Amino acid sequence: MELSPENPLSAEPEIETSHPEEFVEELRYVADTLPSRINIDAASVEQGLAKLVLTLIEFIRRLLEKQAVRRMEGGDLSPEQIEELGLALMKLEVKLQELKTQFGLTDEDLNLDLGPIGRLI
């Protein structure tokens, strides 16, 4: 499949790539993550709410991690404080993992596609 510059006014679209399987796999993944239909029942509403709340917690958790790393690099924390902060963040990560498992959510579920801006996490 090669680019063909002839017939510029043709409205027939062409698709050209040397790696079709790779793109099919990636685009299928994108399609799978798009919302298809809204399934309104009690269980899905509960999971949807959990997903939203856990996404926000995950977002804040990552911000806290970045802030902790910045403080560690800035040299304004003692070794004991670094250890304590690291342990606290580690426990938070473990706890969030437990909650994800409880609600049947994966890491990828805890993300929001913000369109042109990219993804939340």
Add this chain to the structure above:
Amino acid sequence: MKLYAYCLVEDVDALDAIPLGISGAAVRLLQVDEFAVLVSNFDSDTVAVTRENALDHAAVVRSVLDRTTPLPFRFGTLVTEQQLSIYISARRPALQSRFELVRGCVEMSVKVIRELSSDNSMTESQGEITSGTTFLEEKRREIRGGEQRAAEANDISTWLHEQVENLTRDEQVTVRPSDKLVVAAAHLVARDKIPQYKETMAAAREIRPELHFLFSGPWPPYSFANMELEFKSQFGVS
């Protein structure tokens, strides 16, 4: 009776060889002010999101692309004739401006895949990290890796932009540093520049063999329509 709206066109007063629309309905032209809208009758209140319906929608929009550049409506747009008329009359200047942008152009799409390095997970992930200091050091490594990937992704996007900036009237670019499909760009290209655009893209691919490209088009300018429609797409709800 509702109408299913496919696209808005200018300078078209008759249709020929238009395929059947959603649910096999005949597509007709509805004149509103100086514009026209491709519509078909629709009996239900919702449009099922199916491959068949999506392809029907795309086929109707594409069928006028060799004559003019349409402004496509979002899939699933159901309106009454009155709503459509009010909408167009109220937004006439904005629609004229949007037509001015896309006139004589088509959308060309470029997607770029790059191989992600596998060092973005914790090195001790197989074993338990018990030290808070080690945990933070691993996080630092992760964050640095993420920043590097973001910088690389932005470099790819900038490079791509530079390749075609003289050939495009506008562009919409999505950069996703953490994804394999790192850049997705939609370029608005004048029809007479398509051969040059394709040649430039083919040459660009040779310059960056480490990247994998998917080129497609010409498409109707879906990424540039942005008509700020207030009609809700009536997708099926189960």
